[in-house]
Amino acid sequence: MANSFSLTTFSSSSSLFIALLLIFSAAASAQLSSTFYSTSCPNALSTIQAAVQSAVANEKRMGASLLRLHFHDCFVQGCDGSVLLDDTSSFTGEKTAGPNQNSIRGFDVVDNIKKQVEAICNQTVSCADILAVAARDSVVALGGPSWTVQLGRRDSTTASLSQANSDIPSPNSNLSALISAFSKKGLSTNDMVALSGAHTIGQARCTVFRTRVYNETNIDASFATSVQGNCPSTGGDNNLSPLDLQTPTTFDNDYYTNLVNKKGLMHSDQQLFNGGSTDSLVNTYSTNPSRFTSDFVTAIVNMGNISPLTGTQGEIRLNCRKTN
Numbered sequence: 001m002a003n004s005f006s007l008t009t010f011s012s013s014s015s016l017f018i019a020l021l022l023i024f025s026a027a028a029s030a031q032l033s034s035t036f037y038s039t040s041c042p043n044a045l046s047t048i049q050a051a052v053q054s055a056v057a058n059e060k061r062m063g064a065s066l067l068r069l070h071f072h073d074c075f076v077q078g079c080d081g082s083v084l085l086d087d088t089s090s091f092t093g094e095k096t097a098g099p100n101q102n103s104i105r106g107f108d109v110v111d112n113i114k115k116q117v118e119a120i121c122n123q124t125v126s127c128a129d130i131l132a133v134a135a136r137d138s139v140v141a142l143g144g145p146s147w148t149v150q151l152g153r154r155d156s157t158t159a160s161l162s163q164a165n166s167d168i169p170s171p172n173s174n175l176s177a178l179i180s181a182f183s184k185k186g187l188s189t190n191d192m193v194a195l196s197g198a199h200t201i202g203q204a205r206c207t208v209f210r211t212r213v214y215n216e217t218n219i220d221a222s223f224a225t226s227v228q229g230n231c232p233s234t235g236g237d238n239n240l241s242p243l244d245l246q247t248p249t250t251f252d253n254d255y256y257t258n259l260v261n262k263k264g265l266m267h268s269d270q271q272l273f274n275g276g277s278t279d280s281l282v283n284t285y286s287t288n289p290s291r292f293t294s295d296f297v298t299a300i301v302n303m304g305n306i307s308p309l310t311g312t313q314g315e316i317r318l319n320c321r322k323t324n
């Protein structure tokens, strides 16, 4: 190696250097594109949107569940569809990780979307891109903002149970742990606060907020009492409560109003408004819905850019639950 370099002339070694630099920088910032399927599968996006609209019409919570799948996908190995892989006797997926088990849902809806997309364009649209588009269409279906989804992610042939356990933030996290979990993925504190606004929709299990509603002091007393009504101090672990008690199936900025009123459901939620560095941003989002909307859109596009597989990396799965 050293010899072959020393034999090259200055000009050819510097152009080699520039070529390598271009290759590495292309790999490092592999570009997604909003028009990725325009010629290869022009009806992909309309097919996904129709399927999401029908799933959300059938059960509004599904919009929340699909949005969360994109988050849990992107925080583990990047947005590569790894969260969708089933465990088998010879393969360990992410579905049994603490943050996922008995918690993430929507796999049947994703299967149905994938089946419809495969029927119009065989092995063209990745499962990772389906999750990114379904997240956007879910937010829109529940009255939230729309945005242009960047596309061209490919699917992983691997999954990481250990990273799902370590990198998806816990509902017991304090503010500094939340900030560092997002920072580890290249996301800012502002992105973290804006993305947490996703908790304006969906439900959580008693087991993840019990300690907060029984034992914490930075909580509105009547809110705590009301949530305790469906979350006994022992038992009832899977009983559900809405993350936003006001409008649980509408994507709005009420999440932040709740935090200002000490009505965050989970410990991690209330951490965003607890006398720390993010209080002022929460205040802003609670009074300025359009600031929330534009910051949320910026942040979810940033999240969708976490370490995608592109080009010839990974594969286009035929079935989102298993590698080809």
Ligand code: HEM
Residues within 6 Å of the ligand: 061, 063, 064, 065, 067, 068, 071, 102, 103, 104, 105, 169, 170, 171, 172, 173, 178, 192, 195, 196, 198, 199, 201, 202, 203, 204, 205, 206, 208, 243, 266, 268
């Ligand atoms: C900031 C750190 C976060 C923590 C600690 C967190 C934690 C949680 C927990 C514990 C639940 C309830 C799970 C259960 O009861 O089984 C939940 C639900 C949910 N999370 Fe998060 N989350 C965070 C950020 C996000 C982000 C960034 C998104 C999406 C952009 C998101 C979207 C959702 C949605 C939509 C639900 C309700 C899901 C449903 O009803 O099926 N979360 N989250």
Ligand SMILES: *[C@@H]1O[C@H](CO)[C@@H](O)[C@H](O)[C@H]1NC(C)=O
Residues within 6 Å of the ligand: 118, 122, 123
């Ligand atoms: C799609 O293509 C793959 C190979 O690329 C093939 O195995 C599969 O049977 C095809 N499916 C359909 C529905 O044509």
Ligand SMILES: *[C@@H]1O[C@H](CO)[C@@H](O)[C@H](O)[C@H]1NC(C)=O
Residues within 6 Å of the ligand: 173, 174, 175, 176, 177
């Ligand atoms: C926040 O949580 C982390 C990890 O659990 C812990 O190491 C740290 O001491 C906590 N920080 C504060 C300010 O409580």
Ligand SMILES: *[C@@H]1O[C@H](CO)[C@@H](O)[C@H](O)[C@H]1NC(C)=O
Residues within 6 Å of the ligand: 210, 211, 214, 215, 233
């Ligand atoms: C609340 O705290 C007390 C005292 O630490 C503890 O015994 C109890 O189990 C806690 N309750 C819940 C629901 O976390």
